[in-house]
Amino acid sequence: MIPRILIVSDNSDARSKGLAARLSRRGAAVVTAPLAAIAFDTESPTGFSIPGFDGTLPDAVLVRSISAGSFEAVTRRLGLLHAFDRLSVPVWNSAQAIERCVDKSTTTFLLKNAGLPTPPTFAVEGLAAAEEIAARELTLSPLVLKPLFGAQGRGIRLIRSLSDLPPTEEVNDVYYLQHYVARAGPPFRDFRVFVCAGEAVAMMSRRGEDWITNVNRGAVPEQVSGHGEAELAKLAVAAAAAVGADFAGVDIIPAPDGALQVLEVNSMPAWSGLQSVVAVNIADAIADALLKFLADRAKAARPVRPHRFVAPANS
Structure with a gap:
């Protein structure tokens, strides 16, 4: 039986093409589509409308990327991945794993809960709460402020004093603060x-x-x-x-x-x-x-x- 793989990707980059090519060489039938193009459809036998699958389900879903969007759009896209899991279609990575990793505060909670070494980290709402944390922790270490949903190093700041904390509108009222790990450098x-x-x-x-x-x-x-x-x-x-x-x-x-x-x-x-x-x-x-x-x-x-x-x- 030929495995049918759905690669979820919002752009046709080299990594997505490489994954599709290598799965195809191994005998899989591959369709690449963005989550935005997949619909919930209660009139379909599967409950979905998926490009290239004609009323059937894939054998597995491989998530390469999910583009940014409104809260409603992202919620719907993750809901699709949850629904695949509900129908016992394997999803790599699952919606739950993606949600855990996108939210840095959940990631650090789970790392610490598993007994893994990770820098002391605090995630709070409101400038007053952030200032309280910083006033206490800055006596021990500079702090790194990261966007909760950021990636690729964008929006990261080094906090050395209370005045370095940005206003709430710049961080959507959420302050994720982590002890800075000092290293020799540069480099x-x-x-x-x-x-x-x-x-x-x-x-x-x-x-x-x-x-x-x-x-x-x-x-x-x-x-x-x-x-x-x-x-x-x-x-x-x-x-x-x-x-x-x-x-x-x-x-x-x-x-x-x-x-x-x-x-x-x-x-x-x-x-x-x-x-x-x-x-x-x-x-x-x-x-x-x-x-x-x-x-x-x-x-x-x-x-x-x-x-x-x-x-x-x-x-």
């Missing part, structure tokens, strides 16, 4: 580990002149050198499991004493920078893992034939 370094199906398949260090070491901000991806790969891999796999992600990009930073701390888990990660410094093909790794999951699932669902008892002949 500054941290790590990105790509996890898929419970395995760390690739990792890189990022070197930048800015303390915000995102590749899209000019940081340079480099191969991980030294003897810390096993520890990075173990920590990244545990972080992905803590948020329930089937695949993820995990950002890890070394503290001054050398101890590693998890900063973020990205459920819709880019990997062009990472791919440039590792031998493994990341799209291949995702395609192989997803198809193996579907094959194992189908095998487990097959009914077991009862053993036929044959009585021994009378002697």
Whole structure:
């Protein structure tokens, strides 16, 4: 049986095309569509109207990206992913995992709850509450203010005094404050580990002149050198499991004493920078893992034939 895969992507970028090509080479039938093009349809046998599926369901959904939109639009799109799960269609990553990772406060809560090292973090509403937190914590460490739903290093600020806190309208009245992890620099370094199906398949260090070491901000991806790969891999796999992600990009930073701390888990990660410094093909790794999951699932669902008892002949 040919597995039919729906790749959810809001733009036809190289990563989405690469995933589709590698799944197709392995015998899968692939359709790529944005969630905005998929409709709830109670007149359909499946409850959906999905481009390319003609009233049927895919065998799996692979979420590459979800574009920004109104609160209503994003809620509907995530609702589609929840509905696929309700119908037992595997979704990588699930709506729940995406929601957990998009909201940084939930990510850090789950990391800490799982016993993983992550910097002290506080998420509050209102400037007065933020000032109370900052007045106490700034005696211990500078703070990093991050947009709750931000990505790729956009909107991050270093808070060294109460006057550095922005007005509420600049942060939608939500202040996510995290202890700054001091590092030697410039250049500054941290790590990105790509996890898929419970395995760390690739990792890189990022070197930048800015303390915000995102590749899209000019940081340079480099191969991980030294003897810390096993520890990075173990920590990244545990972080992905803590948020329930089937695949993820995990950002890890070394503290001054050398101890590693998890900063973020990205459920819709880019990997062009990472791919440039590792031998493994990341799209291949995702395609192989997803198809193996579907094959194992189908095998487990097959009914077991009862053993036929044959009585021994009378002697």
